[in-house]
Amino acid sequence: MKMAMKTAAVWVLSAAILPAVLAWAAQKEDVMDADKARFETGVKQVATLWTAEDGSEAEFKEFCSKNFYTGKGLDTLFERFESKFEKIDGHFTAMGVELRRELDEDRVEQHPVDEMFAAYAPAAHLSDDLFKNKLAFVVLLNFPLRTLEECREQGPRWTRRQWAEARLAQRFLSRVPASVEQAVSKAHTDAHNYINNYNVFMDRVAGPDGKPMFRPGLKLISHWGLRDELRALYSDPKANLDRQKTIYRIMERIIRQEIPKDVVNSSRHQWEPFANTLDGAAAEREPDTRYRTWIDVFKAHRLEDPHYPGFPTHIERSFKLEREMPEADVEKMLVQTLEAPVGRDVAALIGKRLGRDLLPFDIWYDGFKQRGEISEPELDKIVSAKYPNLDAFQRGIPAVLEKLGFDAPTAAFLASKIEADPARGAGHAQGAEMRSESSHLRTRVPPGGMNYQGFNVAMHELGHCVEQTFSLNRVDHTLLHGVPNNAFTEAFAFVFQAKDLEVLGLEKSDEKAEAMKVLDQFWSLREIAGVALVEMRAWRWLYAHPDAKPAEFREAVAAVGTEVWNRYYAPVFKVKDSPVLAIYSHMIDYGLYIPHYPIGYIIDYQISDYFRTHSLGKEMERMCVSGRLTPDEWMRKAVGSDVSAAPVIEGAAAALKKL
Numbered sequence: 001m002k003m004a005m006k007t008a009a010v011w012v013l014s015a016a017i018l019p020a021v022l023a024w025a026a027q028k029e030d031v032m033d034a035d036k037a038r039f040e041t042g043v044k045q046v047a048t049l050w051t052a053e054d055g056s057e058a059e060f061k062e063f064c065s066k067n068f069y070t071g072k073g074l075d076t077l078f079e080r081f082e083s084k085f086e087k088i089d090g091h092f093t094a095m096g097v098e099l100r101r102e103l104d105e106d107r108v109e110q111h112p113v114d115e116m117f118a119a120y121a122p123a124a125h126l127s128d129d130l131f132k133n134k135l136a137f138v139v140l141l142n143f144p145l146r147t148l149e150e151c152r153e154q155g156p157r158w159t160r161r162q163w164a165e166a167r168l169a170q171r172f173l174s175r176v177p178a179s180v181e182q183a184v185s186k187a188h189t190d191a192h193n194y195i196n197n198y199n200v201f202m203d204r205v206a207g208p209d210g211k212p213m214f215r216p217g218l219k220l221i222s223h224w225g226l227r228d229e230l231r232a233l234y235s236d237p238k239a240n241l242d243r244q245k246t247i248y249r250i251m252e253r254i255i256r257q258e259i260p261k262d263v264v265n266s267s268r269h270q271w272e273p274f275a276n277t278l279d280g281a282a283a284e285r286e287p288d289t290r291y292r293t294w295i296d297v298f299k300a301h302r303l304e305d306p307h308y309p310g311f312p313t314h315i316e317r318s319f320k321l322e323r324e325m326p327e328a329d330v331e332k333m334l335v336q337t338l339e340a341p342v343g344r345d346v347a348a349l350i351g352k353r354l355g356r357d358l359l360p361f362d363i364w365y366d367g368f369k370q371r372g373e374i375s376e377p378e379l380d381k382i383v384s385a386k387y388p389n390l391d392a393f394q395r396g397i398p399a400v401l402e403k404l405g406f407d408a409p410t411a412a413f414l415a416s417k418i419e420a421d422p423a424r425g426a427g428h429a430q431g432a433e434m435r436s437e438s439s440h441l442r443t444r445v446p447p448g449g450m451n452y453q454g455f456n457v458a459m460h461e462l463g464h465c466v467e468q469t470f471s472l473n474r475v476d477h478t479l480l481h482g483v484p485n486n487a488f489t490e491a492f493a494f495v496f497q498a499k500d501l502e503v504l505g506l507e508k509s510d511e512k513a514e515a516m517k518v519l520d521q522f523w524s525l526r527e528i529a530g531v532a533l534v535e536m537r538a539w540r541w542l543y544a545h546p547d548a549k550p551a552e553f554r555e556a557v558a559a560v561g562t563e564v565w566n567r568y569y570a571p572v573f574k575v576k577d578s579p580v581l582a583i584y585s586h587m588i589d590y591g592l593y594i595p596h597y598p599i600g601y602i603i604d605y606q607i608s609d610y611f612r613t614h615s616l617g618k619e620m621e622r623m624c625v626s627g628r629l630t631p632d633e634w635m636r637k638a639v640g641s642d643v644s645a646a647p648v649i650e651g652a653a654a655a656l657k658k659l
Contacts (some may be wrong), residue, residue, distance in 0.1 A: 018044070018047050018048075020057065021043055021047050021057065021060060021061065021064075022040065022043065022044060022047075024043075024061060025039055025040045025043040025044075025064070026040060028065075030065075031068070032070070035068075035070050038142075038144065039064075039068055041144050042064070042068065042140060042141035042142055042143075042144070043064050043141070045140040045141070045144070045145055045169075046060070046063075046064065046137045046140045046141050047060070049131070049136075049137075049140070049172075049174075049175050050137070054131070054132075054134070054137075063134065063137065063141075064141060067134075067137070067138050067141055067142075068141055068142060069142055074142060077138070077142060078143075078161070078164075078165065078168070081139065081168055081479075082164065082168070082477060082478055082479050085168075085171075085478075085479065086433070086434045086435070086478045087434060088126070089433040089434065090432065090433040090434020090435075090436070090437055091434070092122050092123040092126065092433070093430075093431075093432065093433040093434075093437070094432075094433075094434075094437050095122045096121075096122065096123075097430060097440060099117045099118055099120055099122070100117075100118040100189075102114035102117075102118070103115065103118045103189070103192065103193055103196065103424060104196075104421070104423070104424060104425070104428075104430075104442060105421045105422055105423065105424060105442065106422045106423060106424040106444070107421075107422060115189065115190075115193055118189045118192075118193070119185060119186040119189040119190070120185075121181060121182055121185035121186075123181075124178045124179075124181035124182040124185060125178040125181075127172075127175065127176060127178070127181070128175075128177060128178040130172070131172075131175055136171075136172045136175075139168060139169055139171070139172055140169065140172055143165045143166075143168055143169040144165075144166075144169060145166075145169045145170065145173060146166040146169070146170070148320055148321075148324055148326075148630075151166065151324065151630045152324075152630050152632065152633075155629065155630055155633050156633055156636075160476055160477060160480070161477070163477075163480055163627070163628075163629060164477035164479040164480050165479075167479050167480060167628055168479050173308075173321070174307050174308045175307060176304055176307045176308075177307070180303045180304055180307065183300045183303055184300045184301060184303070184304065186300070187296045187297045187299070187300035187301075188297060188300075188589060188590075188591070190293065190296065191293045191294075191296070191297050191588055191589035191590075192425070192589045194289065194293050194588070194589070195221075195222075195425065195585045195588055195589045196221075196424050196425035197265050197424075198221060198222045198264060198265065198585070199219050199220065199221050199222070199225075199264070199265045200219070200220050200222060200225075200226065200250060200263060200264070201218075201219050201263075201266065201267040202214035202215075202218040202219065202220055202229070203215065203216045203217060203218050203219075203267075204263075204267050204269065204270050204271060205246065205250070205270075205271055205272075205273060206270050206271065206272045207242065207246070207272070208272065208274060208275070210270075210272070210280075212270075213242070213243055213246055214229075214243065217446075219267075221425065221426050221444075221585075222251075222254055222583070222585060223251065223254075223583045223584055223585045224426035224427075224457075224585065225426065225453070226247050226250060226251060226583075227364055227583075228453050228456070229247060229453075230244050230247045230248070230361055230364055231364050231366040232366070232376040232452075232453070233247075233376075234365060234366040234367050235374065235375045235376060236375065237354050237367070238355070241356075244359075244361055245359070245361075246273060246274075247361070248359070248360065248361040248580065249273045249274055250273050251361075251580055251583045252579065252580070253273055253276065254290070254583060255557070255558060255561070255579050255580070255582045255583055256554070256558060256579070257285060257286055257287070257288050257289075257290055257291070257554055258276060258285050259285065259286050260276065260278050260283035260284065260285055260286065261283075261284055261285060261286040261287070262278060262283060262284075263278070263283075263286075264286055269283075287550075288550035288551050288553075288554050289550075290554070290588060291550040291551070291553040291554045291557065292550040293588050293589070294538075294553065294587065294588050295542070295548070295550060295553055297588070297589070297591050298314070298539070298542045298546075298591075301314035301591060302314070302546065304317070313543055314539070314591065314592065315327060315536070315539050315540065315543065315592065318591075318592040318595075319595075322485060322486075323484075323485040323486075323487065323595070323596070323599070323631070324484060324485065324630050324631060325485070325599070325631055325643075327536070330532075330595055330599065331533070331536065333598075333599070333602065333643075333644075333645045334529040334530075334532055334533055334595075334598055334645075335533075335568075336645050336646075336649070337525055337526060337529045337598070337602075337645050337648075337649065338526060338529055338530060338533075338568040338569075339568070340649045340652075342522070342649060342652045342653045342656065343526055343572055344571070344572050345653075345656055346519055346522060346523055346526075346652060346656065347572045347573065349519075349656065349659070350362060350365050350367070350523075353367055354367070357574060357575075358572075358573045358574065358575070359573070359575065360565070360569075360573060360575055360578035360580045361580065362573070363523075363526075363527040363530075363569070363580065363581075364527065365523060366520075368516045368517070368519045368520035368523065369501075369516075369520055370501055370506070370507055370508060370513065370516070374506065376452060376453075379451075379452035380451040380452050382452075382504060382506070383449070383450050383451055383452045383454075383455045383504070384448060384449030384450055384451060385449075386450075386504070387449060387450040387455065388449040388450075389445065389449060389450070390420050390421070390422055390443075390445045390450070392450075393420055393445075393450060393455075393458060394419075394420040397411075397414070397415040397418060397420070397462070398411040398412050398414075398415045399411075400459075400462065400503050401414055401415065401466070401617075403502065403503050404496070404499060404502075404503070404616055404617060405615045405616045405617030405618065406616075406617035407617065410617070410621070413469075414465075414466055414469050414470075416438075417432070417438045417439060417465075417469045417473065418438060418439050418440075418441055418462070418465045418466075418469065419438045419439070419440050419441065420441045420442075420443075420458070421440055421441065421442045422442070422443075422444070422445050423442035423443050423444050423457075425442075426444070426457065426585075427442050427443040427444060427454075427457035427458070427460070427461055428442050428461065429441055429442070429461040429464035429465050429468065429493075430442070431464070431465070431468035431472070431482075432468065432469075432472060433472070433481075434472075434478075435472060435473050435478075439464070439465040439468045439469055440465075441458065441461045441462060441464075441465050442461060443455075443457040443458040443461060444457070455500060455504075456497060456500050459496045459497045459499065459500045459503065460493045460494070460496060460497040461493065462493075462496050463489075463492040463493035463494070463495055463496030463497065464489050464490075464492065464493045466492065466496070466620065467483060467488075467489045467492040467493075467620075467624055468482075468489070470620065470621050470624035470625060471483055471624040471625065471627060474621060474624070474625050475624075475625050475627045476625070476627075477627070480627030480628050480629075481627060481628070482627065482628045483624070483627075483628065483634065484628055484629055484630060484631040484633075484634045485596065485599075485631065486593065486596040486600075487595075487596040487597070487599035487600040487602075487603060487631075488600070488603055488631070488634065489600075490596050490597055490599075490600030490601075490603075490604075491600045491601070491603035491604040491607055492604075492607070492620070492624075493600070494521075494600060494601060494604040495604055495607060495608055495611070495616070498517065498520075498521075498608070511658060512658070512659065514612075514655075515654075515655035515656075515658040515659050516655075516659075517608075518605075518648075518651045518652060518654075518655040519652060519655050519656070519659075521601060521604065521605050521608070521648060521651075521652075522605075522648055522649070522651070522652035522655075524601055525598055525601035525602065525605075525645075525648060528594070528597045528598045528601060529598040530564050530565070530568055530569060530581045531581050531584050531594055531597075531598075532594045532595040532597065532598050533564050533568075533581075534557070534560050534561050534564050534581045534582055534587075535584070535587050535592060535594045535595070536592070536595060537560045537563075537564070538553075538556070538557050538560050538582075538587070539592055541553075541556050541557075541560065557582050558579045558582060560582070561578075561579040561580070561581045561582035562577050562578065562579050564581055565577070565578045565579070565580070565581055569581075599643070601648070602643060602644070602645050602648060603635070603643060605647055605648035605651060606635065606639050606641065606643070606644075606647055606648075607623070607638065607639060609639075609647060609651065610638070610639045622638075623637075623638040626638065631643050
């Protein structure tokens with residue numbers, strides 16, 4: 001309540017002084033006519049966020065008079081901010097890596113204090129401090145804030161400097177208190193820790209006959225490990241069908257929070273997931289921790305809402321600010337994919353290849369990949385021989401990159417900027433924010449050596465790290481470093497991940513294999529598009545029911561998942577009422593991140609299609625150094641067309657004809 005009242009005071013004050021200061025700005029005689037419009041815009045931008053604590057009206061005018069720059073002075077100002085922010089962001093990111101290391105990396109046993117360190121956000125006070133010492137106001141006075149509409153319409157005609165200025169000003173679009181930043185950081189840290197430690201010991205999972213169903217030592221994180229094991233079992237779908245059904249049942253138990261609490265991250269009991277018994281007896285279920293954790297993240301982001309008057313929900317900020325793709329446009333692409341008639345044809349082909357009716361978990365059908373012809377143990381043996389530990393993978397990164405088409409000097413440079421770490425969670429990449437630091441590639445490596453699943457994840461994260469390294473170290477303005485949004489870095493990660501067998505020397509290349517790759521891309525897109533819709537609609541439900549209890553939200557998520565399934569999947573699978581789309585762990589700990597994945601698959605297809613006739617090693621750097629433009633502008637420079645689901649849909653139809 002205090003926070004909302006304080007925010008209201010900001011806007012009342014702005015409304016009170018704005019007419020007077022704008023009139024003053026318009027009449028200011030010592031500002032050249034050529035700079036008058038820019039000065040008036042800057043004065044308005046500063047006034048919008050200026051509070052009584054920042055100074056009186058007279059002090060406001062004095063600040064604007066002293067800190068407005070033109071000509072060479074403006075150039076120097078821009079250069080200072082670009083240089084300083086690289087160091088500020090870079091050091092804060094490096095500090096965050098160290099503070100979170102014990103939670104993110106599986107090197108030492110966790111201590112309770114590790115979670116406290118990880119929840120600490122060193123940069124939480126940065127925005128507050130930059131407004132208090134008025135550096136933020138210097139930016140707002142001298143560089144115009146650009147709306148998304150301006151970026152999309154005028155951006156194609158901007159210089160690189162204008163783009164960098166736009167990104168600089170956008171850093172100060174809002175004034176979020178440090179206490180709110182810290183609350184968001186803590187909520188996400190708690191959620192990450194919950195998810196990173198959500199493992200199921202599969203060698204303790206028994207069938208109805210009481211016999212173990214999975215190999216000794218198999219521990220899988222939810223949902224990624226469960227999903228990937230289910231995928232691997234397509235290497236012999238008839239023999240492994242019961243195991244796949246068991247994993248699917250485990251997923252249902254997790255979604256509905258029916259999983260016994262003593263199963264989560266514990267090997268003490270034998271669990272039979274169909275009867276849901278521990279050691280043959282009924283067991284207490286996990287409380288609604290999954291949904292309480294999700295609600296905690298939601299509540300933390302709600303604290304930000306009053307501080308973004310133009311973007312008053314996390315949903316709007318996620319799409320309009322972070323992605324620069326309106327929610328309606330994204331949903332339209334997802335629905336277009338799910339309603340494409342070719343989906344039924346691909347499903348029919350999968351059913352024919354499996355020799356049975358489709359089941360809900362066939363959203364993860366893996367038989368289009370060539371690795372579906374090689375058993376998981378065989379792949380594990382090949383990978384562990386090549387990479388007996390993570391250090392071997394680290395040393396092997398240059399060779400991997402050279403196999404992907406990068407020349408030796410570029411491969412060596414990239415490898416020097418990437419650090420491989422053992423993941424406590426499923427795996428992820430952490431980019432650097434200044435050129436003197438490295439990106440972190442994290443994947444799980446069991447004691448016996450890297451297995452195929454860990455290598456597949458490592459290839460995905462390598463794609464992230466290569467993008468992060470190019471778009472930071474080779475871009476002309478560090479204020480533009482990165483890509484338009486996370487969907488683009490996911491696209492590069494998908495490109496690399498799809499080349500895992502090629503790197504291992506196990507891939508065949510012919511027309512049929514290429515067609516199969518396209519179908520795999522389309523089927524993966526079709527799966528994750530529905531997951532994204534579930535997350536988007538779950539967040540809408542939360543905003544409509546902000547005081548919901550975890551149990552109420554649990555039922556709502558299951559209902560939303562079932563609704564999306566029945567609308568877009570049941571007509572294809574001929575099976576109704578599955579909640580499986582709600583299993584994704586990123587829903588819990590990342591807060592509307594999942595829509596990046598289907599957009600990433602759409603971009604992945606467009607980029608991969610371009611790489612079929614162009615070298616990945618030679619062209620990826622050119623794409624990445626465009627930096628943080630708007631999505632369509634970046635894509636036009638990269639491949640000559642806007643972001644669109646049409647190419648992958650058309651590609652799937654053409655691939656079916658080839659087969």
